[in-house]
Amino acid sequence: MEIGFLGLGIMGKAMSVNLLKNGFKVTVWNRTLSKCNELVALGASVGETPAQVVKKCKITIAMLSDPAAALSVVFDKDGVLEQICGKCYIDMSTVDPETSCKISEAITSKGGHFLEAPVSGSKQPAETGQLVILAAGEKALYEEAIPAFNVLGKKSFFLGQVGNGAKMKLVVNMIMGSMMNAFSEGLVLADRSGLNPHDLLDVLDLGGIANPMFRGKGPAMLQDNYSPAFPLKHQQKDMRLALALGDENAVSMPVAAAANEAFKKARSMGLGDLDFSAVFETMKILKHSS
Amino acid sequence: MEIGFLGLGIMGKAMSVNLLKNGFKVTVWNRTLSKCNELVALGASVGETPAQVVKKCKITIAMLSDPAAALSVVFDKDGVLEQICGKCYIDMSTVDPETSCKISEAITSKGGHFLEAPVSGSKQPAETGQLVILAAGEKALYEEAIPAFNVLGKKSFFLGQVGNGAKMKLVVNMIMGSMMNAFSEGLVLADRSGLNPHDLLDVLDLGGIANPMFRGKGPAMLQDNYSPAFPLKHQQKDMRLALALGDENAVSMPVAAAANEAFKKARSMGLGDLDFSAVFETMKILKHSS
Amino acid sequence: MEIGFLGLGIMGKAMSVNLLKNGFKVTVWNRTLSKCNELVALGASVGETPAQVVKKCKITIAMLSDPAAALSVVFDKDGVLEQICGKCYIDMSTVDPETSCKISEAITSKGGHFLEAPVSGSKQPAETGQLVILAAGEKALYEEAIPAFNVLGKKSFFLGQVGNGAKMKLVVNMIMGSMMNAFSEGLVLADRSGLNPHDLLDVLDLGGIANPMFRGKGPAMLQDNYSPAFPLKHQQKDMRLALALGDENAVSMPVAAAANEAFKKARSMGLGDLDFSAVFETMKILKHSS
Amino acid sequence: MEIGFLGLGIMGKAMSVNLLKNGFKVTVWNRTLSKCNELVALGASVGETPAQVVKKCKITIAMLSDPAAALSVVFDKDGVLEQICGKCYIDMSTVDPETSCKISEAITSKGGHFLEAPVSGSKQPAETGQLVILAAGEKALYEEAIPAFNVLGKKSFFLGQVGNGAKMKLVVNMIMGSMMNAFSEGLVLADRSGLNPHDLLDVLDLGGIANPMFRGKGPAMLQDNYSPAFPLKHQQKDMRLALALGDENAVSMPVAAAANEAFKKARSMGLGDLDFSAVFETMKILKHSS
Known part of the structure; x- marks a missing residue:
């Protein structure tokens, strides 16, 4: 099967390499086209525009950095929409439900087929083919x-749908955010009531x-190291969106609200750019800024 | 080494069997003495009172059902205290910090040595020797x-100490209780916003x-099955005690408070006797009792 | 001074009557024009369209039922915008900040002057001239x-601005919503711990x-009477919007979040259409719906 | 009627003055007896011990500074208990329910009559006879x-009872504490979203x-002035006790819990000794203590 692939960032590159290594023919495109060279060395073809890739391949996968990029490759000049009639498009980027629905409507109204398929997992699982894929949209395409x-x-x-x-x-990240708060509260409580927080880590892990x-x-x-795997401001945004989803459906979620x-x-x-585990810092002894 | 063992309930029996199978000499006592027979068949001796067991063995372990039982074997007539001078006592029952301190003070003031050692894990880990032991008190005895x-x-x-x-x-159970709430909120949110909660379980587990x-x-x-492994009323009591511990130490724990x-x-x-996962029921559609 | 008045609902009618009784010349308009008759009897003139009213008067006040109506009289055919150049427009309707800003931009870009002026107070204060007016926009017009x-x-x-x-x-309503929850919790606590909730009301009031x-x-x-002065669903929407305002500004508001x-x-x-005091019902003994 | 009065602190002095001015015969006692002089100048008699006062008067009122003082005048040598048989004792001090019940049981078991009657209101209402009295116990004595x-x-x-x-x-103070949090959150939200908090105060007050x-x-x-009318640590203690009362009665109070x-x-x-309004400080921009 010939597969198109749009977006060769950290994730997209690893994923298209996997496809090539497993016998798929792949035609790639990236905004900075020079990034395609490495894939070409592994046997990929190159499309000069998203439209060209879609025209050539029955199924095109996109893995883009954010909602703006996801919208751009679809709606801009030489974009996906121009050649989508009769073709299949799978957007594996992480976007909000509204963006996903907007792309879906545009594609299906032009006679294309659409699947959203965001993933759970980052660089390493992408390289080893260990992602978890959350697909929704057209069942036949899935x-x-x-x-x-x-x-x-x-x-x-x-x-x-x-x-x-x-x-x-959003639901998974909401649970994760509440758990991170529960964990942080426990670490602080252990420390201030005379226990060794490292012992708590060991006990929890058993x-x-x-x-x-x-x-x-x-x-x-415990070493005040919050190098950002998942930035706190993004975690908080997901908590907010999950609470908004609960609001639409009249679901009361007091623990998630407290965590938010x-x-x-x-x-x-000022901790928004650190890892979301930096919420731990809010629970330590605080004083006013001068 | 000769070890005394007081209390042959589900946990205590499994533990003393393990000691016997691993070459320890064990002298057992149980309030209902007939429960000792099975252990005798495996090579145990029997003491007629807690005091007798303590007199005979350098180290005596207790595994009793609750704080009242833990206090009773120590302070009652023919109890541990009567023969404790120069001996070692390890209470592995789950009791509150106050009970533990009360027992500790009585024993050390009589010239005995004391260790509290509550465990994490229930019947199966007790049988397979896979408990996690949380010891505190006299380091040499540990x-x-x-x-x-x-x-x-x-x-x-x-x-x-x-x-x-x-x-x-308490700290571990507090984290666990908050996590159970986060999990329950997520299951309800998934369900009401059109996702399949079983899919959520699968995604979480990956x-x-x-x-x-x-x-x-x-x-x-998801099947409304809350057969009690750990009753909700006990979980809530532990949340309360953990929050009280936080109060003593001026630790603010808003997520634990919301979970409580x-x-x-x-x-x-009316769900106090069900498993603590029954907190899930509070999040479903509710109406007033008539 | 000649004043235009758009919207003769319960509030608008009372307000325009007050203006007439206090010596203002008033030109009124209402979507259902027959509602103007009563005002004419008190000396008002009638405009056939919002545009006509604005053309005739230096200052026009609007008091409309909701954001949709507020937008409609401005942007529709024969609307305010058509004659606004050089004129003044004061919107006293209760609308969200976005709607208000949208109207403001349209009017000022056409050379008009704008003031938003939502009020605190309902029918009775409108009749007695006892409203509290929360104006923002052009200071000179104020x-x-x-x-x-x-x-x-x-x-x-x-x-x-x-x-x-x-x-x-929003800020006032957020405080009000949290207070209503605190009050309800107190009433339930009093009742279940053996106090008479009516005594609590009396003590609080002193x-x-x-x-x-x-x-x-x-x-x-206390009589389960929640006839809606301010519907719960609107109160909850205002809590949500206030929390969103806090989110934008990184203000943590755990009490408001719990109340929400x-x-x-x-x-x-199913209590959304009752008065917001019906949140009291959530705190009583509840069971699952069958 | 002859009334005994134990305790001539700020409150007790004002109250006994009021009784004297309104025609009651009053016999006073205070731990530091010299404080009685001012009352004697207004017509009071003096008792040398609590027991002597109780012996002389049919009804004795106590207004003491804390639970320890309230217990001391009753149970110590020459205390109330020694002469209470057949007499009436009204304790108007602010004490916890346990202390009150302990005093009640001792007095009634000796053949005395008891009423607890804590008050709402401080120095000024005490001087002007404007206290609110919360009596409980023997109805006939009331x-x-x-x-x-x-x-x-x-x-x-x-x-x-x-x-x-x-x-x-406790219930009143719990509502008060939640309200103070709601108020503080509103002040911070107003400030950070570009409103003048003084305007908010004015709007609220109307x-x-x-x-x-x-x-x-x-x-x-708004001036960071928290001179303590009611210390924050006492407010928090009352929140804790109110939540404990809710725990006993299975009353869920998420807003009070968040406020606590x-x-x-x-x-x-480190704000425990300031006024309870200092909770406002927790909501401002904070950073870690160095």
Whole structure:
């Protein structure tokens, strides 16, 4: 199967390499075209515009950095829309439900087929084909894409109508944000009541709530190390969007709301660009800024 | 080494069997003495009273059902206190810090040595010697007990002064209670915003916050199955005690406080004897009782 | 001074009557023109369209039911915009900051002068000229309008740039919503701990936190009477908008967030169309809907 | 009627002066007896011990500084208990429900009659006879004391069994503490979103939630003036006790819980001895202590 691939950033490059290595023919495009060279060396073809890639391939996958870029490759001149009639487009970028729905409507109204498929997992799982794929949109396209998804990820889900992939990410990130607060509160409580927080990390890791996040971030947090894997301001934005989703559906979520306020407090302290585990800092002894 | 063992309930029986199987001489006592027979068949001796066991053994371990039982074997007639001078006593029951301190003071003031050592883990880890042991009190006694702890658990911690074992359990349970609320909110949000909550369970289990509790309890919760592994009223009591510990130390814990109020809401709905995952029920559509 | 008046609903009618009785010349318009008759009997002139009113009067006041109506009289055919060059427009409707800014920009870009001036107070204060006026926009217009504001209200404020009037209402309503929750929690706590909630009302009304809202709504709440003065769904929307304003400005507001979740719980119970004091119902004994 | 009066602090002195001025015969006692002189000049007799006062008077009122002092005058040598048989004792000090019940049991078991009657209001209402009296205990004694209560307060309540007076104060203070948080959040939100917080104070004072606390404390708060009328640590203690009362009765109070955590945050910042309005400080821009 010939597959188009738009966007060769850290994620997109790793994913298209995987496709090539697993026998797919791939035609790539990137805004800075020179980034395509490395893929060409592995056997890829190059398209000069998104429209050209879509014209050439039955299925085109996009992996772009943000909603603005995702909209741009579709709607701009020489963009996806111009050649989409009868073709398939899978957007694996992380975007909000509104952006995803806007792209979906444009593509389907032009006679194209659309799937949103944001992923869980970052650079390393992308390289090793261990992503988790949250697909939603046209079921037939999902099924057609399974061979590619099997190469890119360890597991893929079909979640129903467009928007559901984005919603699933919000729900997961909301739980993650509340857990990070619970964890931080526990670390502070341990410390101030005379326990060694490192002992707490060890005890947690041996019990029923042991999880990779506590294991991975705990030791760094105890050293005030918050180098950003997932920036706090993005985590807080996802909490806000998840709470907004709850608002639409009249779901009361007091724990998530309390966690969100703690992330806002962290933003007010200037911690928005650090890792979201920096919410831990809001719980330490504080004083007014002078 | 000869070890005394007081209390042959589910936990205590499994633990003393492990000691016997691993070459320790064990003298057992239980309030209902007939429960000792099975241990005798495996080579144990029997003491007729706690005092007799303590007199005979250098180290005596207790594993009792609750604070009242823990106090009773120490302070009652023919109790531990009567023969404790120069002997060692390790209370592995789950009790609050106050009870533990009361027992500690009585024993050390009579010339005995004391260690509190509550465990994390229930029946199965007790049988397989996979408990996690949270010891606190006399360091020398902890070190002397390590051979026994190595048989009973997969890992033991020495946490400092008496009370710290109980505190560590409170901190862990507080984090667990907040996580259960975050998880429940996520399940309800998924459901009401058109996602399949079973998909959420699968997605969670593939990511960075995957943990045994979500994996173990999630499917049952989606079937309204709350058979009590850890009763909600006890979880809420531990949240209250952890918040009280935070109050003493001026630690603000808004997420734990919000979770605690949800558990209280569950109690007001009559769910206190179900598993603590029944807090999920407070988040569903509710109406007034007539 | 000749004043135009657009919108003769409950509020607008009372306000234009006040202006007439206090010696202002008034030209009125209403979508259903027959509503103008009563004002004509008191001496008013009638304009056939918003544009006609604006053309005739130096200052035109609008008091419309919602943002959609506020936008319609400005932007529709024969609307305010068509004749606004060199004229003054004061919108006293309750609208969100975005709507207000949109109207402001359109009017000023056409050479008109704009003031937003939402009010605090409903029917009775409108009739007795006891409104509180929250004006923002062009300072010179505010000063020119003071004689009219003195007739319509007991107090007017100039709050700076357009949007600030709407923001001030959000802040006030957010405090009000949190207070209603605090009050409801107190009533339930009193009741369940063996006190008479009516005694609590009396004690509150004699102390430092006595206020008209507790005094006015408390007795009705104790009779499960929630006839809607301010519908709960609107209160919850204002809490949401106030929290969003806090989000923009990185202000952590955990009490308002907890109150908002209680209002959402009330919405999920089907109480959105009742008075916002119905949040009290969420705190009573609840059970699942069957 | 002859009335005994124990305790001539700020409150007690003002109250006994009021009784004297209104025709009651009063016998006073104070730990530092010289403080009685001023009362003697107004016509009072002096008792040398609490026991002597109780022996002489049918009804003795106590107004002491704290639970320790309240217990001391009753249980110490030459204390109230020694002469209480057949006599009446009204404790108007502010104490917790447990202290009140302890005093009540001792007095009634000796054949005395008991009423707890804590007051709402401080120095000025005490001087002007404008206190609010929250009585609980023996109904017949309450009725007998009404002439005295009419002199001391503007209103008295009979609230049922002993402990209810203290509980009513907790409920009122809980509502007050949540309101103070809501108010503080509003002031910060106003400030950071470009409004003048003084305007907010003025707008609030003209509307449905206007109350003496906002009016009295708002301007001082905006000047960072927190001279302690009611210390924050006491307010937080009352929040904690009110939440504990809710816990006993399975009442979920998420707004009070969030407010309590904010007060704890304030304590962690070293603000416990300032007025409880200093919780406002927790909401400003904060940074870590170095």
